[in-house]
Amino acid sequence: ETGVTQSPTHLIKTRGQQVTLRCSSQSGHNTVSWYQQALGQGPQFIFQYYREEENGRGNFPPRFSGLQFPNYSSELNVNALELDDSALYLCASSLYRTSGFTDTQYFGPGTRLTVL
Amino acid sequence: AQKITQTQPGMFVQEKEAVTLDCTYDTSDPSYGLFWYKQPSSGEMIFLIYQGSYDQQNATEGRYSLNFQKARKSANLVISASQLGDSAMYFCAMREAYGNNRLAFGKGNQVVVIP
Numbered sequence: 001e002t003g004v005t006q007s008p009t010h011l012i013k014t015r016g017q018q019v020t021l022r023c024s025s026q027s028g029h030n031t032v033s034w035y036q037q038a039l040g041q042g043p044q045f046i047f048q049y050y051r052e053e054e055n056g057r058g059n060f061p062p063r064f065s066g067l068q069f070p071n072y073s074s075e076l077n078v079n080a081l082e083l084d085d086s087a088l089y090l091c092a093s094s095l096y097r098t099s100g101f102t103d104t105q106y107f108g109p110g111t112r113l114t115v116l
Numbered sequence: 117a118q119k120i121t122q123t124q125p126g127m128f129v130q131e132k133e134a135v136t137l138d139c140t141y142d143t144s145d146p147s148y149g150l151f152w153y154k155q156p157s158s159g160e161m162i163f164l165i166y167q168g169s170y171d172q173q174n175a176t177e178g179r180y181s182l183n184f185q186k187a188r189k190s191a192n193l194v195i196s197a198s199q200l201g202d203s204a205m206y207f208c209a210m211r212e213a214y215g216n217n218r219l220a221f222g223k224g225n226q227v228v229v230i231p
Contacts, residue, residue, distance in 0.1 A: 002160075002162075002163075031217075033217075033218065033219075035219075035221075040223075041223060042120075042207050042209075042221030042222050042223050042224055043161070043207075043219070043221050044221075045218040045219060045220070048217060048218065055217075056217065056218055058218065088159055090159075090161060092161075092219075094217070096217070104151065104163055104166055105151075105163075105219060106163060107153070107160060107161035107162075107163075108160070109158065109159060109160040110159045110160060112159070
């Protein structure tokens with residue numbers, strides 16, 4: 001096991017609602033990245049947080065937002081849920097080094113979101 | 117544009133045999149890293165092996181090895197002595213130096229190990 005935890009495991013929401021997903025990073029890691037994985041696809045990068053600030057963003061609308069806390073844990077918030085937001089949401093933690101690279105990203109078990 | 121291509125259909129492999137999973141990538145960045153992850157039906161992505169673009173030797177990690185052919189832009193994963201627990205989806209991913217450390221994933225290869 002990686003030591004990365006996510007909650008909740010499963011979630012069912014309806015269109016238009018808002019959702020918050022949580023992630024606790026592995027001990028010693030300072031960076032959290034979020035990915036969306038639709039059924040039958042590879043994960044797509046949403047954004048990354050380092051030092052409590054967004055440090056890169058993929059092709060996702062502003063209704064996807066996040067936070068990182070001083071203990072490096074993170075939240076992903078999605079507003080105005082759409083049916084296409086139904087997916088497995090994965091968070092990954094890693095160590096960001098002064099070289100500008102992160103080490104290997106280790107993933108949590110994911111949160112499966114269903115939007116009805 | 118697709119950065120990582122995994123096009124093999126689902127594969128069935130006999131227990132104890134080796135299996136090779138293909139991955140080709142596209143980048144103009146001279147500094148990049150390639151990763152393979154395993155995703156069982158439970159959903160968690162499990163890190164298997166890493167290859168840096170400047171690494172001189174192919175990476176190995178237990179039963180996993182990476183056949184890195186830089187000129188061909190391929191990074192195939194070889195699993196030796198397959199076990200029933202190897203049945204899963206396998207994803208190839210790339211991290212580019214200018215890409216904010218994001219991972220770009222392929223669509224995955226399904227492997228089923230049969231006894």
